[in-house]
Amino acid sequence: MTLPGSPFVAYRDGQLHVDGCALDALADQYGTPLYVYSQAAMLAALAPYERALAGRKHLVCYAMKANSSLAVLQTFARAGCGFDIVSAGELERVLAAGGRADRVVFSGVGKTRAEMRRALEAGVRCFNVESEAELEVLSEVAASLGRRAPVSLRVNPDVDAKTHPYISTGLRDNKFGIAHDRAVAAYRRAAALPGLQVTGIDCHIGSQITEVAPYLDALDRVLDLVEAVEAAGIPIHHVDLGGGLGITYTDETPPAADELIARLLERIDARGHGHRELLFEPGRSLVGNAGVLVTEVLYLKPGEEKNFCIVDAAMNDLMRPAMYEAWMATAACRLRDEPPQRYDVVGPVCESGDWLARDRLLAVRQGDRIAVLSAGAYGMSMASNYNTRGRAAEVMVIDGQAHLIRERETPQELFRGERLLG
Numbered sequence: 001m002t003l004p005g006s007p008f009v010a011y012r013d014g015q016l017h018v019d020g021c022a023l024d025a026l027a028d029q030y031g032t033p034l035y036v037y038s039q040a041a042m043l044a045a046l047a048p049y050e051r052a053l054a055g056r057k058h059l060v061c062y063a064m065k066a067n068s069s070l071a072v073l074q075t076f077a078r079a080g081c082g083f084d085i086v087s088a089g090e091l092e093r094v095l096a097a098g099g100r101a102d103r104v105v106f107s108g109v110g111k112t113r114a115e116m117r118r119a120l121e122a123g124v125r126c127f128n129v130e131s132e133a134e135l136e137v138l139s140e141v142a143a144s145l146g147r148r149a150p151v152s153l154r155v156n157p158d159v160d161a162k163t164h165p166y167i168s169t170g171l172r173d174n175k176f177g178i179a180h181d182r183a184v185a186a187y188r189r190a191a192a193l194p195g196l197q198v199t200g201i202d203c204h205i206g207s208q209i210t211e212v213a214p215y216l217d218a219l220d221r222v223l224d225l226v227e228a229v230e231a232a233g234i235p236i237h238h239v240d241l242g243g244g245l246g247i248t249y250t251d252e253t254p255p256a257a258d259e260l261i262a263r264l265l266e267r268i269d270a271r272g273h274g275h276r277e278l279l280f281e282p283g284r285s286l287v288g289n290a291g292v293l294v295t296e297v298l299y300l301k302p303g304e305e306k307n308f309c310i311v312d313a314a315m316n317d318l319m320r321p322a323m324y325e326a327w328m329a330t331a332a333c334r335l336r337d338e339p340p341q342r343y344d345v346v347g348p349v350c351e352s353g354d355w356l357a358r359d360r361l362l363a364v365r366q367g368d369r370i371a372v373l374s375a376g377a378y379g380m381s382m383a384s385n386y387n388t389r390g391r392a393a394e395v396m397v398i399d400g401q402a403h404l405i406r407e408r409e410t411p412q413e414l415f416r417g418e419r420l421l422g
């Protein structure tokens with residue numbers, strides 16, 4: 001039986017394993033719902049990025065919103081990665097995990113003054129600025145600290161929607177980035193502000209991208225701007241091409257990271273930009289297929305129209321299906337020699353939107369465990385406490401050994417900061 005996604009998740013003797021650890025055994029030990037990650041899978045996902053960029057000035061900044069658990073950050077920090085952050089909270093996580101501020105790029109359309117101040121004090125490498133209004137505020141904040149903030153402008157390459165309709169953040173009509181035709185003027189403004197130091201340019205065109213073409217289109221648009229900005233007398237040091245590379249959830253065939261980067265480098269060199277430092281901000285492609293969510297079958301509920309498999313994980317643990325109707329593979333943690341039935345796998349939360357998987361063939365009984373695959377990205381980091389459900393525990397497997405990296409939340413922890421009326 002073959003599973004989509006990672007070679008680190010596989011059956012052995014009828015038991016589903018992550019990197020040598022049987023998921024049933026982990027569920028016995030740590031309870032469910034339980035996120036299980038393979039550290040080796042994360043490092044294996046990073047390797048093609050580093051391989052393709054070897055010998056060039058570069059920095060891979062892990063986009064930590066995909067999975068911001070401290071041990072995950074520590075894994076990437078030790079591997080030499082920087083981080084792409086979108087809040088001051090994420091910066092504190094990087095620092096707590098031993099990451100270096102001078103390898104952090106700070107993205108996001110709505111940075112507050114307090115976040116800017118904290119990031120300047122910590123010494124982040126670059127602010128990826130998303131609007132002209134933000135330039136003014138950042139300059140003010142930096143000047144008040146006697147500093148100059150290093151800035152890159154996030155430009156919106158407006159990659160042709162007709163060719164690539166699935167790209168959601170690189171088009172003219174979304175909230176991200178500075179419009180292509182405003183970019184040179186915005187750079188002029190940035191260069192003239194006392195609290196700013198222009199260092200680079202960046203873009204991020206979307207997520208779960210499975211083709212090379214949109215990246216090449218975006219790259220051309222960005223390099224056009226680099227040339228125009230430098231012609232205006234403003235040097236651009238680094239080019240940051242964002243993240244967004246897709247993974248295999250079912251039958252998608254995204255390019256490998258090294259294949260994608262080789263194609264980009266070819267174009268960069270051909271256009272005479274080979275000397276520039278390159279940054280990438282991968283999130284999903286580094287962690288997505290390195291994790292699974294293990295959940296226990298609470299009840300099987302046969303129906304006229306549908307059979308429901310009610311499990312102890314819910315939309316608060318894994319939001320992607322409810323939020324984006326995302327398709328994620330499911331697999332029984334132990335194989336049974338029984339005919340499978342068709343189920344909707346649903347959670348206990350009081351919402352019809354609370355489902356994890358629909359129309360799946362599963363041979364399971366009450367008490368069995370199911371793994372939702374490809375759950376390493378935008379799983380735990382999007383978890384909430386809806387229905388006063390504590391967030392799941394997390395385990396990282398390293399060299400065949402399981403390490404608890406996050407304890408399950410208790411109900412008391414959930415209302416710790418609340419006050420009763422006097």
Ligand SMILES: *Cc1c(COP(=O)(O)O)cnc(C)c1O
Nearest residue numbers: 063107207243244281282283284
């Ligand atoms: C979310 C995000 C990323 C990472 O996207 P993935 O699809 O997870 O690779 C990178 N850069 C920025 C600015 C982002 O918002």
